[in-house]
Amino acid sequence: MTRQPSDRSAGTAEVPAEGLSTSEGPSAVEPGDAPAHAPAAVELRGITKRFPGTLANDAVDLTVRHGEIHALMGENGAGKSTLMSVLYGMERPDAGSIRIDGREVSFSDPGDAMAAGLGMVHQGFKLFESLTVAENVVYAAEPRRFGLVDRAAARRRVRELAEEHGLIVAPDAGVGDLPVGLRQRVEILKLLHRGARTLILDEPTAVLTPAEADALFAVLKSLAAQGRTVILVTHKLREVLEVSDNVTVLRDGRVAARLRTAETTADEIAAAMTGRAVELDRVHPPGTPGDVVLDVSGLSAGDAVRDVDLTVRAGEIVGIAGVAGNGQSELIEALAGLRPVTSGRVTLSGQDITHASAADRRTAGLSYVPEDRHAVGTAPAASVADNLAMGHHRTALSSRRGLLPPTAARAHARRLVERFGIKASTPEVPASALSGGNLQKLLIGRELAHDAPLLLVEQPTRGVDIGAIQNIHDELIAYRDAGHAVLLVSAELSEIHGLADRVLVMYEGRVGVTYAKDEADERTLGLAMAGGTAQQPQAATQDGDGD
Amino acid sequence: MFLDSDLLMSALRALTPILLAALGGALCERAGVFNIGLEGMMLVGCFTAVSTSWFTGSPWLGVLAAALAAAAYSLILAVGAVTLRGDAVVLGVAVNLLAVGLTSFLLRTVFGVQGTFDDPDLAGLPLVGGFSPLTYLAWAAVAVATVLLSRHVWGLRLRGVGEAPDAAATLGVSPVRYKYAAVLVSGVLCGLAGAQLALGNVTLFSENMTAGRGWIAVVAVMLGRALPLGVLLAALLFGLAEAAGFRLQGLGLPQQATDAAPYIVTLAALFLTTARRRGRTTRTTRSSGAAS
Amino acid sequence: MARIPDLAALSKALRSPVTFSVLSGVVIGALFLIGTGADPLAAYGAVIAGSLGAEGIGSTLSTGTSVLGMALALAVPLRAGLINLGGDGQLVLGGIAAAVTGLYSPLPAPLTVVLALLAGMAAGAAYAALAALCENHFGVPLLVSSLLLSYPAASLASYLVRYPLKEPGSSLPQTRRLPEGVALPAFGSSTVTVGLLLVVLAAAAYWFTDSRTAIGYEIRMTGLNSRFTAYAGVERKGLTLRLMATSGALAGLVGAIGVLSFPYRFLDGALTAPGYTWTGLTAALLAAAAPLGTVLASFFFAVLQVGGLSMERTTEVPRELTQVLQAIVIVFLAARLRFPRRRKSTDREPVAQGEFA
Amino acid sequence: NAAAKDSADDAGTSGGKSFTLVTPDPVGQNEFLKLAVTGLKSAAKAHDGSQKVYQSSDTASQQQNVQAAVDAKPDVIVLVGFEFADIVAQQAEKNPKQPFLMVDACTTKTFKNVSCAVFREHEGVYLAGAEAGLLSKSGKVGAVDVLDTPQFRRFSDPFAAGAKQVAPKTSTSTRFVGGQSPFDDSARAKEQANSLLSKGYDHLMAAAAAGNYGVFEAAKAKGAYAYGVDVNQCPSAPGTVVDNVIKRTDVAVEKGIEQVLDGKTGTTVSYGLKEGGISLTGLEDGVEDSQCVIAEHKDVLEKVEKLRDQIVSGKLTVDDPAAK
Numbered sequence A: 001m002t003r004q005p006s007d008r009s010a011g012t013a014e015v016p017a018e019g020l021s022t023s024e025g026p027s028a029v030e031p032g033d034a035p036a037h038a039p040a041a042v043e044l045r046g047i048t049k050r051f052p053g054t055l056a057n058d059a060v061d062l063t064v065r066h067g068e069i070h071a072l073m074g075e076n077g078a079g080k081s082t083l084m085s086v087l088y089g090m091e092r093p094d095a096g097s098i099r100i101d102g103r104e105v106s107f108s109d110p111g112d113a114m115a116a117g118l119g120m121v122h123q124g125f126k127l128f129e130s131l132t133v134a135e136n137v138v139y140a141a142e143p144r145r146f147g148l149v150d151r152a153a154a155r156r157r158v159r160e161l162a163e164e165h166g167l168i169v170a171p172d173a174g175v176g177d178l179p180v181g182l183r184q185r186v187e188i189l190k191l192l193h194r195g196a197r198t199l200i201l202d203e204p205t206a207v208l209t210p211a212e213a214d215a216l217f218a219v220l221k222s223l224a225a226q227g228r229t230v231i232l233v234t235h236k237l238r239e240v241l242e243v244s245d246n247v248t249v250l251r252d253g254r255v256a257a258r259l260r261t262a263e264t265t266a267d268e269i270a271a272a273m274t275g276r277a278v279e280l281d282r283v284h285p286p287g288t289p290g291d292v293v294l295d296v297s298g299l300s301a302g303d304a305v306r307d308v309d310l311t312v313r314a315g316e317i318v319g320i321a322g323v324a325g326n327g328q329s330e331l332i333e334a335l336a337g338l339r340p341v342t343s344g345r346v347t348l349s350g351q352d353i354t355h356a357s358a359a360d361r362r363t364a365g366l367s368y369v370p371e372d373r374h375a376v377g378t379a380p381a382a383s384v385a386d387n388l389a390m391g392h393h394r395t396a397l398s399s400r401r402g403l404l405p406p407t408a409a410r411a412h413a414r415r416l417v418e419r420f421g422i423k424a425s426t427p428e429v430p431a432s433a434l435s436g437g438n439l440q441k442l443l444i445g446r447e448l449a450h451d452a453p454l455l456l457v458e459q460p461t462r463g464v465d466i467g468a469i470q471n472i473h474d475e476l477i478a479y480r481d482a483g484h485a486v487l488l489v490s491a492e493l494s495e496i497h498g499l500a501d502r503v504l505v506m507y508e509g510r511v512g513v514t515y516a517k518d519e520a521d522e523r524t525l526g527l528a529m530a531g532g533t534a535q536q537p538q539a540a541t542q543d544g545d546g547d
Numbered sequence B: 001m002f003l004d005s006d007l008l009m010s011a012l013r014a015l016t017p018i019l020l021a022a023l024g025g026a027l028c029e030r031a032g033v034f035n036i037g038l039e040g041m042m043l044v045g046c047f048t049a050v051s052t053s054w055f056t057g058s059p060w061l062g063v064l065a066a067a068l069a070a071a072a073y074s075l076i077l078a079v080g081a082v083t084l085r086g087d088a089v090v091l092g093v094a095v096n097l098l099a100v101g102l103t104s105f106l107l108r109t110v111f112g113v114q115g116t117f118d119d120p121d122l123a124g125l126p127l128v129g130g131f132s133p134l135t136y137l138a139w140a141a142v143a144v145a146t147v148l149l150s151r152h153v154w155g156l157r158l159r160g161v162g163e164a165p166d167a168a169a170t171l172g173v174s175p176v177r178y179k180y181a182a183v184l185v186s187g188v189l190c191g192l193a194g195a196q197l198a199l200g201n202v203t204l205f206s207e208n209m210t211a212g213r214g215w216i217a218v219v220a221v222m223l224g225r226a227l228p229l230g231v232l233l234a235a236l237l238f239g240l241a242e243a244a245g246f247r248l249q250g251l252g253l254p255q256q257a258t259d260a261a262p263y264i265v266t267l268a269a270l271f272l273t274t275a276r277r278r279g280r281t282t283r284t285t286r287s288s289g290a291a292s
Numbered sequence C: 001m002a003r004i005p006d007l008a009a010l011s012k013a014l015r016s017p018v019t020f021s022v023l024s025g026v027v028i029g030a031l032f033l034i035g036t037g038a039d040p041l042a043a044y045g046a047v048i049a050g051s052l053g054a055e056g057i058g059s060t061l062s063t064g065t066s067v068l069g070m071a072l073a074l075a076v077p078l079r080a081g082l083i084n085l086g087g088d089g090q091l092v093l094g095g096i097a098a099a100v101t102g103l104y105s106p107l108p109a110p111l112t113v114v115l116a117l118l119a120g121m122a123a124g125a126a127y128a129a130l131a132a133l134c135e136n137h138f139g140v141p142l143l144v145s146s147l148l149l150s151y152p153a154a155s156l157a158s159y160l161v162r163y164p165l166k167e168p169g170s171s172l173p174q175t176r177r178l179p180e181g182v183a184l185p186a187f188g189s190s191t192v193t194v195g196l197l198l199v200v201l202a203a204a205a206y207w208f209t210d211s212r213t214a215i216g217y218e219i220r221m222t223g224l225n226s227r228f229t230a231y232a233g234v235e236r237k238g239l240t241l242r243l244m245a246t247s248g249a250l251a252g253l254v255g256a257i258g259v260l261s262f263p264y265r266f267l268d269g270a271l272t273a274p275g276y277t278w279t280g281l282t283a284a285l286l287a288a289a290a291p292l293g294t295v296l297a298s299f300f301f302a303v304l305q306v307g308g309l310s311m312e313r314t315t316e317v318p319r320e321l322t323q324v325l326q327a328i329v330i331v332f333l334a335a336r337l338r339f340p341r342r343r344k345s346t347d348r349e350p351v352a353q354g355e356f357a
Numbered sequence D: 001n002a003a004a005k006d007s008a009d010d011a012g013t014s015g016g017k018s019f020t021l022v023t024p025d026p027v028g029q030n031e032f033l034k035l036a037v038t039g040l041k042s043a044a045k046a047h048d049g050s051q052k053v054y055q056s057s058d059t060a061s062q063q064q065n066v067q068a069a070v071d072a073k074p075d076v077i078v079l080v081g082f083e084f085a086d087i088v089a090q091q092a093e094k095n096p097k098q099p100f101l102m103v104d105a106c107t108t109k110t111f112k113n114v115s116c117a118v119f120r121e122h123e124g125v126y127l128a129g130a131e132a133g134l135l136s137k138s139g140k141v142g143a144v145d146v147l148d149t150p151q152f153r154r155f156s157d158p159f160a161a162g163a164k165q166v167a168p169k170t171s172t173s174t175r176f177v178g179g180q181s182p183f184d185d186s187a188r189a190k191e192q193a194n195s196l197l198s199k200g201y202d203h204l205m206a207a208a209a210a211g212n213y214g215v216f217e218a219a220k221a222k223g224a225y226a227y228g229v230d231v232n233q234c235p236s237a238p239g240t241v242v243d244n245v246i247k248r249t250d251v252a253v254e255k256g257i258e259q260v261l262d263g264k265t266g267t268t269v270s271y272g273l274k275e276g277g278i279s280l281t282g283l284e285d286g287v288e289d290s291q292c293v294i295a296e297h298k299d300v301l302e303k304v305e306k307l308r309d310q311i312v313s314g315k316l317t318v319d320d321p322a323a324k
């Protein structure tokens, strides 16, 4: 049975979807090399998975042929990861069946799934940082000698696989020391070592430069050419169009469309994802910069941040682009007073804050939306009201004697909940009960409410869906237009492109050229993020090998 | 001379129970379970060893029973902290408290005495080369634990589970199972530590006879950074400081000073090792949340 | 907290982990008793009568003074996720400082009493601060530094009272008795002193700080997520130092109260032997350091301790039963109670609040 | 031993006199307290009365137990141990009608309703020291005490003095168990003994409470000798324990109760060698069956008897460390 998508993409989606979801009968498409009559590599039928309060998957069907690269798309929270967790034996479905190579299976843990030839690279890495590459690769499938881990064999195996698939990485390097691009390789090596025939990759490119992503796609294509099957979970349209054979789009836990990549467009996929026409890559009009608010010169903080110069003026948004791990977070932490500055000078509205404490910087006029909203930006176990009070508790909410009347905190919470449209039943519920998007609104609302001359904001829309993204972007633009300075760090090039008046690219702790708004197209930035050359991952490999 | 073989013997005897318990603690630490219930598990081992040896006449059965009983007792921590995801520190405190109450209660109901149970007929462990066999076992356990943790499949998986349980789970390794195993093994080792204390170091049971040794083991785990060899060195340091303290009493140092000495020495060692460690790793940046 | 108790609140209270744990403890304790051939009803009756009856309530309140005092001392840092295991050392140093002040102060007796209390608090605070410095500057975890520092403090007090401060001619390691009048006034002829009031005042101050002040808010949030408060500008090291100093001051206060109450002297081991530090710690842990819960848990443990001794006198049941009971309650509660300390960012499980409600 | 049980059994048999004994520590294997219980029982038997034993474990429980005893108003409340001096003083003043008997200590002030029985252990320890001095081959004798307190110094200083009296060249040394639970930590007691033994000390006075067993074990392993306290401890390590400083707490309790009932209150009786309250196993009847090493050293006993006679007659006085 196929659900009828109700939006305007239904018509186009229907035909190829039929073709793909039935394994019998003649098929118009021939993905990969598999003969049409062969059983599909993976076939999910009517998968339903319910979490308390959320129907994450609602009767989802998904068919993936041998040798195919199949993209699974959808907004945040659409149910992609859940579906893959079900397939991989990490979650039990409430209903539905799974067939692998035509045989019905029931996995009780990932071990079963691996035994059936599945392998998964999870969203966010699942690596052991204190172990070596070889140990990570062979973990739980170790070559042994007398019950001991045969380290030589493990190293050999890593080298062999690496050579065979062009995934060079030093077997003895500590994973904790590797850049993200190489960690991704380790993840894939893990699967190959286990002989996975079907590889599931959940948002593998979120942290990669465009060049690294391209290298990854080359590997995926060659794997597919060998007859392996790839399921690529992503919400990046460019990637899908570039690499996949077929696309399944999820929305609100249901299949919204099944599309053949060759026959679809970015607009069509986006519409299927959101259920309406969306203006992709909205670009906001530029601001009108005023006086310098933040002036950073020669700032270094350990090895992570080296000799950074930048200024942010009132009424402008300065964007910092860069691949995760190139010092952006550390730069922001140094500016926020959470990381010691080793040299350089920072002034805020003319006041030297180079060595000021975090508290003093806030008093001097700084607010900050951190990247990690669960671990840093909020106390998930505390109530919404308590979370909203933080930072305001010593100023607006408390009397001169340090008293903090609970009524004041509650009233403050109600104001912000209203102003920023945070969906919370009462201010007393724990913040952990909020959805990701709402939690982000809480965080941004709390920091904007300071009305501070400077706002530092990291990854403001990570893990937030398109509706909320637009909302947050509008808030940031409004804040800028009210005459505040905003320093924005984002891994989403489209976000940087859409919001920033000027763009800096961070690479290995340094900030290079400043791009004006109209120069900062994704291609230029992408190149700069890779250090100006697409060979960067290769270079890092050599470093790793040299150890 | 001040440093002589007797001093060393004395230190070795004193450190055996601490070493056994600390090895258990180190395994738990590696598996990501903070075990401060070593003291209580050890005390359960002491009582079981003595009562079994008394009723069966065999110290070996006593050792066996102590290991089993302490392992069973450690299930409180395993179930509470791993399955029910309770706070390990609170559970550890409770495990210690319960052991004192339980063993004293049983001492009175089983033996009808309070304070101490001692009898010349109570069979203790024989001495081999001046030490009880469990002493050798403890040293062997250091070697086994070292190989196990660094080279064995089980150890690799355990370390992975302790560092990133989610990552282990995605590879089909059940963190729960490994954590349970680590806690149970720590129970066995604490049981042996208790048996060594009650049938090896002495041959009797008295209320609360562990007298803080379990806490020293906890400190040894930290000082030894949960490495078997490190733990051994830490326990040795403590044992030597204590044995040397006994000697210093002979030289006229007041008892209160010699009592305090091992703790001060341990604290000083902690200062030195953590200062060195911090000097080495100024680079590790994002770990502030993981530090406990 | 200040809601009108309706039916829902009542059923919530009945289903709360606290009720469940206490009941489980009582039931398991009863099984123990039956197993040893004793009558559970008689035993529990004896516990209640012996601790809350006319003859026991005084003892319960005076034991409760020390238990609550130590529980508060350990709750204050615990509220921010810090565990102070050095209560014994701070307690003893507080006691000895109060004894020295009491013996040698040239001031009139009432002033000397105040001075002795302050001296006790200062000594405890200074020593606890030392443990905080070990964590802040040497990176030795507070749990360990406070524990390790505790032993030398006890040894130092023991040495002082054995040699320089020893009462001449006494066969016990104890100081001279404090001069006439250098004592906390008692209520009537009971053993309950003004110390109880001081500790209750401290509890009230803790409650007020916790729920009504900015610093209390910061402490609570630090306990729930210390990176969150650090990000918002709360300075961790300073907070650790201040919390530990407060904790030590409270422990020192308990020591001073002990010395300024009967028998009005410092006797080696007398302050620590009853194990108030551990009982206090378990009470604080049990209540997740929430002020009201800490008070109730302390009272509960005082009842168990005093009642247990009384039960042993009147029935043949060993007093260790109450210790077992206490531990079982904690095990059951701990298994369901989660501290937000060390929590991973991905954890989205609801956190049980340890409030007695 | 199971004293709590006895007290409950006997609690019902009223009619005669009632006596309550409050101990400072759990009775357990504490020979000294066991004897006090024995004395209490024989007193109860003699007076067709009932007895109760309240065992304390710390200052708080001591106070609560004394309070409970006072509330029950028995004919005599017996308290053993120094620890009770302050409490008895307080209660005696508040309850002038309640007779108290303190054993092993006395209040500093005298009260009409408080009788005391104290011991001069140092006299017995001195004699044990003399035995050690005569028997030691290495010329080194030592002692293991629970803690460095005056009350325990009574078991080490006179031991050294006695040894030096008979063999002036003897060297002496004392170790204290200490640690986190000094009264129970036999393992530490054993190591303390070992640290003496390894230095060549071959006769050890064991005043380590429950740790005595540890001392005996250590001495036995090294073929050295030890001296017990309070009762005959020779059977716990035959061939190792030479002799014991016997302290007749039972007699003190029984006689004390007798006197109080006779109306002779407010007095202090001191028990030493002269009164027969302190003795050595070797000087008592039945040495032959005591399993004590001293039974084989008649010559030594003869010399020791002479010393005893000198002390009894007052010709020789033994310093009391606790009186300093």
Ligand SMILES: Nc1ncnc2c1ncn2[C@@H]1O[C@H](COP(=O)(O)OP(=O)(O)OP(=O)(O)O)[C@@H](O)[C@H]1O
Binding pocket: A051, A052, A054, A055, A056, A074, A075, A076, A077, A078, A079, A080, A081, A082, A083, A123, A235, A463
């Ligand atoms: N363990 C869980 N308990 C409760 N709800 C969950 C759980 N895991 C996922 N959900 C919810 O199920 C829905 C689907 O989540 P899922 O992680 O599958 O989305 P996704 O499509 O992978 O999103 P993203 O792009 O953010 O990764 C979401 O609403 C999510 O909050």
Ligand SMILES: Nc1ncnc2c1ncn2[C@@H]1O[C@H](COP(=O)(O)OP(=O)(O)OP(=O)(O)O)[C@@H](O)[C@H]1O
Binding pocket: A053, A054, A076, A077, A432, A433, A434, A435, A436, A437, A438, A439, A463, A464, A465, A468, C348, C349
């Ligand atoms: N791991 C989890 N445990 C418990 N509840 C969860 C979990 N993940 C999500 N939820 C619940 O599922 C609901 C949806 O969460 P999710 O973060 O996916 O929202 P969303 O669909 O992305 O919404 P938004 O538009 O606000 O981002 C929330 O109410 C949240 O409380």
Ligand SMILES: [Mg+2]
Binding pocket: A080, A081, A082, A123, A202
């Ligand atoms: Mg996902």
Ligand SMILES: [Mg+2]
Binding pocket: A076, A077, A435, A436, A437, A463, A464, A465
């Ligand atoms: Mg979401």
